[in-house]
Amino acid sequence: MKISVVGTGYVGLVTGTCFAETGNDVTCVDIDANKVKKLQSGQITIYEPGLEKLFERNLKEGRLNFTTSLEDGIRDAQVIFLALPTPPGEDGSADLSYILRVADQLGHILKDYKVIVDKSTVPVGTADKVHAAIAKNIKVEFDVVSNPEFLREGVAVEDFMKPDRVVIGTQSERARKIMGDLYAPFVRQGNPVIFMDEKSAELTKYAANSFLATKISFMNEIAILCERLGADVDMVRRGIGSDDRIGKRFLFPGIGYGGSCFPKDVQALVKSSQEVDYSFRILDAVMDVNEKQKLFLLPKIQAFFNNDLKGRHFALWGLAFKPNTDDIREAPALYIIDALVSAGATVTAFDPEAAHNVQQVIGDKIQYADNQYAALENADALIIATEWSVFRTPDFNKMGTQLKQKAIFDGRNLFEGAHMRELGFHYESVGRNPVKL
Template sequence: MKIAVIGTGYVGLVTGTCFSESGNDVTCVDIDETKVQKLRSGEIPIYEPGLEEMVKRNIKARRLFFTTNYEEAIPEAKCIFIAVGTPQTEDGSANLDSIWKVAETLAPLLSKEAIVIIKSTVPVGTNRKLAAQLKSLTGREVDVASNPEFLKEGAAIDDFSKPDRVVVGVSRPEVSEVLHELYKPFLRTEHPFLSMELESAEMTKYVANCMLATKISFINEMANLCERVGADINQVRRGIGHDQRIGFSFLFPGVGYGGSCFPKDVSALISVARNQLMEPTILNAVDQVNTSQKRVLFEKINRYFKGDLKGKTFAIWGLAFKPKTDDIREAPSLVLIDQLLEAGASLKVHDPVAMENVKAKYGEQLSYFDHHYDTLDDADALVIVTEWNEFRHADFDYILHKLTTPVIFDGRNLYDPENMTQKGIEYFGIGLSSVKDKS
């Protein structure tokens, strides 16, 4: 099948590449000429394990193409996926300007059999508005479908190739049949292809992300309460996780969620609810807890050093909002960095892949190190913000030797508190008991 993908951001590039891997001819369109030239040579603008190799393989096989010219991609395409950004506006709603601009550009180029599919995360009603706009531009009915993505950064190839489910919203069963055929190679393990109304598919994406964000904020709030009452959130998590109604996923306490999806989608659904004259109490709380949680590490550090951080030096391990990505959008590390800099501290930072993005934001305000141990020299404390695997089995004797003050502030609970105590390291995690004497 001939496919066009509009937008070569995270979702568009993964989508186009994976469809080409299953034998389709895919042309990805982007307005950024420099980006397109790099993609043509196999150079990808994001860090995603396995993606660069797959892009190069399908370019070589002449199944994957990149262009800035809509006329090279749209006329022969049966399926046109729109995967452009829908950034958050000041009031929390989604900015759909790119969607409407794409519609105007591709409308005169559409074949009569073409299906236009929105892959971007969009508010309920957007697909029907797109269908109406395309009809006004072409003078005929154009098939429009919703196909929300459920990709995790750092595991996107597996998520696309082995999906839990594929969700599509359609107005005609014939459109569903075409998309089912397209996705068949990825559904061989009997995972479901769920066809529903346009509005239901649009809502599914938001509800899924908001549910996951809710679990994160809930366990973080419970972790903070555990500290107050002398309980250990790690033990509590095990105690509740074996209940099959609850489970373990997304119940790891930390310093809050970030990235391009959860913060934006929670805000967008809050905006949708308010537009319907409904105040979303739970979503408001989820957002408020997450905002507060991003300040928890600084509060622990500031309290330990009795409010005197000026002139102190901190080693920070982990800058991306999560492991296996270079994405720092809404990352908790940025909140911590801003607070420490404002308090007059010096920062020595390391991340396996996200340092260039952080350097573009902070420049010479920070000191950057290619190896995480190199941040420790003359540091007053070690702070862990992102749970990269290479941080899990640290050389604590070396850390103890290098730090000026033997203290670790761990925003991801990577280490065993008792082991830290035995090694002579003061250790502050998230949701760990602050009550020393429980007698």
């Protein structure tokens, strides 16, 4: 099948590459000429495990192409995916200007029937708006479909190639047949392709991400309660996670969620609720808990240093909002950095992939180390903000000699308290009793 993907950001590039991997002829369109030039030359523009190999293979074999021309990119396509940004506006609502601008252009250039697919995360009613924007200037038939993505950064290729489910919102039998054929290679093991109306599909994406964000904030509040009552959040997590009505996933406490999806999608669903005169009180609380959780470690750090951080130097492990990505959007590490620097402290950070992105945003506000141990030199304490695998089994003896004080503030509960006690570290984490020097 011939496919066009408009937008080569995270979702667009993964979508285009994975469709090419199953034999489709894919053309990706982007207005950023520099990005397109890099992609045409074989230089991948995002970090995502497993993607580069597929990208290189399909580019070499001619199934994956890139252009800045919308008209050229969609000319022969049967299906056109819109994978464009929907950033939050000042009021929290999703900005649809990128999508509607392209929809307006499509209305002028479509010459035959095509399926237009909203792949971006969009509010309920967007498919109707896209349809209206195209219909103003078109004389041929077309269908607009909602097909939300459920990709997790760090495992996006696996999620796309072997999806738990595929959600397709359409009331057109013609579009349903085309979309069913397109996704058939990805669900051969029997995972469902769920067809529904467009509005239900749009809401499904927001509902899914908002529910997962709620689980995270709930466990972070349980963690706070554990510390005050003397319980252990790890034991509570295991106890409730074994109930299959609850499940084991998204029950790990920490310093809050970040990234491009959860913060934006929860906020957008709250805004959509307000627009129909409904107050989504649970999600208001979820957002409030998460904002506070990002600085959960700060009072612990301040107490250890007698409420005076001026002149202190900290090592920070992890800058990305989660491991296996270079995405720093709404990353808790950035909030911690701001708080420490505002208090007069200095920071040296290490992240396997995200340091360059942070440097582009905050410049020389902090120092950057080439590896995790170099970040520890002359540091008064270590703060862990991202649970990269490389941080899980470090050389504790080496760490003890590099740190001025054997103090670790762990926002991701990487280590066991009993082990840290044996090693002589002051160790504080989330929802567990502290190990003090």
